[in-house]
Amino acid sequence: MKERVTYILSRVLELVITLLIVSLLTFAAFSIIPGDTASVLLGINASPAQLEALREKLGLNDPLWYRYLSWLKGAFTGDLGDSTAFGKPVAELIVSRLPVTFGLSFLSLILVLVISYPSAVISSGKPGKFWDQFFSVIGHVSFAIPPFVLSLISILVTSKIFGYFGVGKYVEPSKDFFGYVYCLLLPAFCVAVPKIAMAFKFLRASILTEKNNDYVRTSKSRGLSNIKIMFRHILPNSNVSAITALSIILSDLLGGSLIVEQVFNLPGLGRLLLQAIGRRDFPLISGIVFYLAAMMVIVYFLADILMNLCDPRLRKNGGNI
Amino acid sequence: MPKKKISPYYIVGGAFLAVIIIACILSLLGVGPSPLKTNSADKLLPPSASHLMGTDNMGRDLFARVLSASKYTLLISVAGVSVALVLGTIAGMLAGYFGGIWDRIIMLLGNSIMCFPGILLALMAVAVWGPSLFNVIWALGLVFAPTFARVYRTEVIKIKERDYILNAKILGVKPLRIIAVHIFPNAFTQIIPAVVIGLANMTLSESAMSYIGLGVQPPKASYGKILSDAQSYISTAPWLIIFPSLMLVIYILGLYFISEGIRGDR
Numbered sequence: 001m002k003e004r005v006t007y008i009l010s011r012v013l014e015l016v017i018t019l020l021i022v023s024l025l026t027f028a029a030f031s032i033i034p035g036d037t038a039s040v041l042l043g044i045n046a047s048p049a050q051l052e053a054l055r056e057k058l059g060l061n062d063p064l065w066y067r068y069l070s071w072l073k074g075a076f077t078g079d080l081g082d083s084t085a086f087g088k089p090v091a092e093l094i095v096s097r098l099p100v101t102f103g104l105s106f107l108s109l110i111l112v113l114v115i116s117y118p119s120a121v122i123s124s125g126k127p128g129k130f131w132d133q134f135f136s137v138i139g140h141v142s143f144a145i146p147p148f149v150l151s152l153i154s155i156l157v158t159s160k161i162f163g164y165f166g167v168g169k170y171v172e173p174s175k176d177f178f179g180y181v182y183c184l185l186l187p188a189f190c191v192a193v194p195k196i197a198m199a200f201k202f203l204r205a206s207i208l209t210e211k212n213n214d215y216v217r218t219s220k221s222r223g224l225s226n227i228k229i230m231f232r233h234i235l236p237n238s239n240v241s242a243i244t245a246l247s248i249i250l251s252d253l254l255g256g257s258l259i260v261e262q263v264f265n266l267p268g269l270g271r272l273l274l275q276a277i278g279r280r281d282f283p284l285i286s287g288i289v290f291y292l293a294a295m296m297v298i299v300y301f302l303a304d305i306l307m308n309l310c311d312p313r314l315r316k317n318g319g320n321i
Numbered sequence: 322m323p324k325k326k327i328s329p330y331y332i333v334g335g336a337f338l339a340v341i342i343i344a345c346i347l348s349l350l351g352v353g354p355s356p357l358k359t360n361s362a363d364k365l366l367p368p369s370a371s372h373l374m375g376t377d378n379m380g381r382d383l384f385a386r387v388l389s390a391s392k393y394t395l396l397i398s399v400a401g402v403s404v405a406l407v408l409g410t411i412a413g414m415l416a417g418y419f420g421g422i423w424d425r426i427i428m429l430l431g432n433s434i435m436c437f438p439g440i441l442l443a444l445m446a447v448a449v450w451g452p453s454l455f456n457v458i459w460a461l462g463l464v465f466a467p468t469f470a471r472v473y474r475t476e477v478i479k480i481k482e483r484d485y486i487l488n489a490k491i492l493g494v495k496p497l498r499i500i501a502v503h504i505f506p507n508a509f510t511q512i513i514p515a516v517v518i519g520l521a522n523m524t525l526s527e528s529a530m531s532y533i534g535l536g537v538q539p540p541k542a543s544y545g546k547i548l549s550d551a552q553s554y555i556s557t558a559p560w561l562i563i564f565p566s567l568m569l570v571i572y573i574l575g576l577y578f579i580s581e582g583i584r585g586d587r
Contacts, residue, residue, distance in 0.1 A: 014429070021433035025442070029449050140581070144574035146525045148532050149566045152548060156555055156562055255439015259529045263552070274533055277448040289445045293437045300436065 007308060015301045019294055023075060026290045027068050030282050075290055085281035093272060094287060099173050100268030103180065104257040107188035108195070109250060115196045120203035121230060127208060135204075139197040147256045151190040151263040158186065170266050187264045191256040195249045202245045206238040240310045247303035251296050330582035337575025341391050341568065348388035356381060356389040356542050365558045375560040377550065383561060387568055390542040394572060397458055397537070398523040402516060404462025405523075406469055413473025414500050414508075418481060428474070431467030440464065440526045444535060452535045461526055465519055472515045476508035514583045521576040528569055544569045 054060075060067075074080045080090040123132045145153075171179035210216065211234060219229045258270030269288055276284040347353070360380035368375040374383035416427040434442060446460035480486065481504065489499050530536035531545025539546060544565045551561030 017429060018433050018436065021429060022436055025433065025437075026445070029445055140577060141570075141574065144521070144570050144577055146528055146569065146573075148529055148545075149548065149569060152552060152555065152562050153566060156559055159556055160559075251436075251438040255441060258439065258441070259533060262533055273444070274535075277444070277535065280448075282449075285445060285448055289437070289441055292441060296438050297433075297436045300432075 004308075008305065011301060011304055015297065018297050022293045022297060023072055023290060024068070026286050026293070027071055030286055031064060031067070071286075075287075075294075080287040081283050083276070083281050083284040085276060085279035085284065090284050090287040093284060094269065094291060097267065097269045097272050099180075100170065100184075100261060100266050101254070101257050101270065103173070104184050104188050104191060104261065104266070104268065105250065105253045107181070107184050108192035108253045108257070109246075111188055111192040112195050112199050112249060112253070115192075116199035116203055120200050120207060121235075123200070124204050124207040124211070125226075132204075135200065139200050142193045143197040143201075145194060147191050147194060148259050148263050150193055151187065151260050154186055154190055155263070184266075187257075187260050187266065190263075191253055191260050195252055195256075198252075199242075199245065199249055203238060203242060206241050207234055210234045210237050240307060243303050243307045243310070247299050250299060254292065254296070328582045328585050330578045330585060334575045334578030334582060337571045337578065341395065341572045341575070344388045344391040344568070345395050348385075348392045353388070354382040354385045356385040357540055358382070365554060365561075367558075368560055374564045375558065377547070377558075377561055378554055383547075383564060386542040386547055387544075387564055390544050390547060390565065391568065391572075393454070393537050393541060393543050394524055394527065394569070397454070397461070397527045398520045400458045401461040401465065401523045401527070402519045404459055405465035405519060406512075406516065408462065408466035409469025410473055410505070412466065413470035414477055414504065416470065417474040417477025418496065418500055418504065420478075424474070427470065431470050434464065435467050437464070440530060443526065443530065447530070447535045452538055454537060454541070457527065457530060457536050461523055461530075464526070465523060468519065469512060469515060472512050473508055476511045477504055480504050480507050514580050517576050517580040517583065521573045521580075524569070524573055524576075 062070075071080070078091045082088060083090050083093055086093060119135045123135045126132060169183055171183050173180040207230075215233065216229060219233060220226075224232075257268065258273065261268040261270040262274065269292070273285065273288050275281075276288065348356075358381065360376075363372070363376045363380040365378055366372055366376040366380075372382050372384065374387060377383055377386070412427050412431065416424040437445075440461075443457070443460040443464045446463070447456050450456045450460075477500075486499060486503055489503055527536055528543070528545040528548075531543040532549045534546075534549065536545055537543035547565045548562060551558065551565070554561055
């Protein structure tokens with residue numbers, strides 16, 4: 001018990017430090033820019049007096065550490081000020097775009113799980129045989145297709161064969177939930193495909209390693225069926241090591257969603273980020289980047305803790321088996 | 322000893338890579354029409370003998386543009402991975418060899434960089450510093466550095482316990498010399514698969530950045546940019562999507578096959 005508490009405390013400390021470094025990286029990027037926000041906002045024709053007034057208003061004349069601390073406070077209280085391009089609070093803009101980006105990432109995560117698990121189980125059943133080779137070849141190829149290229153190709157194919165698949169249309173979840181899922185399905189699939197291959201590869205390898213363990217041979221000699229051994233013994237053990245892999249996959253899915261949104265014209269965070277970049281709206285860019293990264297920091301933290309609860313061996317050796 | 326059979330992964334992967342490298346060489350030699358020359362009479366022509374891959378909406382020859390794009394794809398992936406490799410090597414060696422507080426600081430920094438999903442950190446860097454070939458290379462290099470640092474750190478920790486390192490220490494060899502002369506060459510062979518995969522991932526990131534307009538800037542051609550320009554003509558001129566996609570996938574797949582081959586040899 002004591003072990004567990006010290007472990008969790010050290011992880012929490014690490015979480016806080018990581019969040020601080022992430023915030024520092026985000027903030028630093030915008031403080032070392034050539035030319036400051038005021039001159040970007042006012043353009044090249046601004047008079048020095050105007051520039052000075054705006055700098056004062058935005059707090060750009062304060063010392064750097066003070067600006068960082070007030071930005072950090074804003075970030076943690078959800079108040080990052082107003083977007084310079086849209087004139088609305090940054091937090092409000094971000095929240096309004098969440099259903100698209102999170103919906104897309106979540107849907108693609110479901111697709112990854114639903115497709116990679118069965119194929120890995122089938123594939124590892126008889127390694128080297130037809131189905132294993134079949135899934136492995138498909139895995140290699142889908143690993144190599146960038147999600148945005150797959151999106152373009154799927155738009156091309158679906159528009160040629162099926163006419164129209166709701167490309168470019170977005171339905172609010174509050175209006176029509178099934179319509180919402182339907183319009184995100186194809187984009188989610190495009191985001192998921194390379195990660196399905198990654199999850200498949202990982203699960204297949206970890207199932208094959210588990211199979212070599214003595215307890216599997218013992219269970220077999222006790223007369224347990226292969227299916228029972230797989231679901232009762234092998235899969236639960238593989239799941240523990242899959243937790244970390246899945247958290248990394250989630251991060252990639254999120255990153256992929258930001259790009260694929262652009263191809264399918266979905267009004268998500270990716271589009272907002274690009275608009276913000278195009279109009280050099282630094283409060284909004286830093287807000288989006290920081291919150292997404294902070295979310296991943298927390299996901300990795302939770303994955304670590306979860307894995308630890310499942311596998312006590314990890315606690316003794318400081319996180320390594 | 323019987324001669325070892327070369328894995329089919331190497332053959333297929335090598336053939337795929339050869340396609341891109343030949344395309345790059347042809348582009349450097351200036352073979353065929355100029356990738357920049359516009360011709361309003363030849364807009365959106367399908368593939369034919371005079372335009373092998375057809376033409377785009379400005380009447381530019383797609384074949385020439387695809388050749389030219391392969392040049393930038395190769396350049397960015399190799400240069401970006403080199404940046405990442407240099408940063409990652411230094412960080413990973415220091416963390417692995419000295420351990421303790423160095424290890425803690427470097428790994429925390431690396432983990433923090435890895436927490437930014439996908440290419441978000443590179444996008445932010447390019448947003449701030451402006452999109453240019455140089456900025457894309459160092460931004461992606463920074464994003465990929467922690468991956469290499471991790472591999473190096475693990476290797477160095479393994480190697481530094483070996484007898485010959487201990488002997489060198491006893492003989493009074495300075496730590497930097499031990500790292501440079503004894504550890505680095507031994508760890509380097511272990512990092513080669515990571516480098517090959519890194520090239521592929523770098524290309525994936527660069528093409529996505531170019532697609533959303535924050536990577537290679539026009540008039541330079543890149544697969545991502547060609548594809549984003551082609552999107553408006555997706556139903557009328559599908560060849561504008563098909564050929565650049567194919568080239569991009571061939572390059573990445575070639576790299577993956579080579580890395581599979583290396584893995585199989587071990």
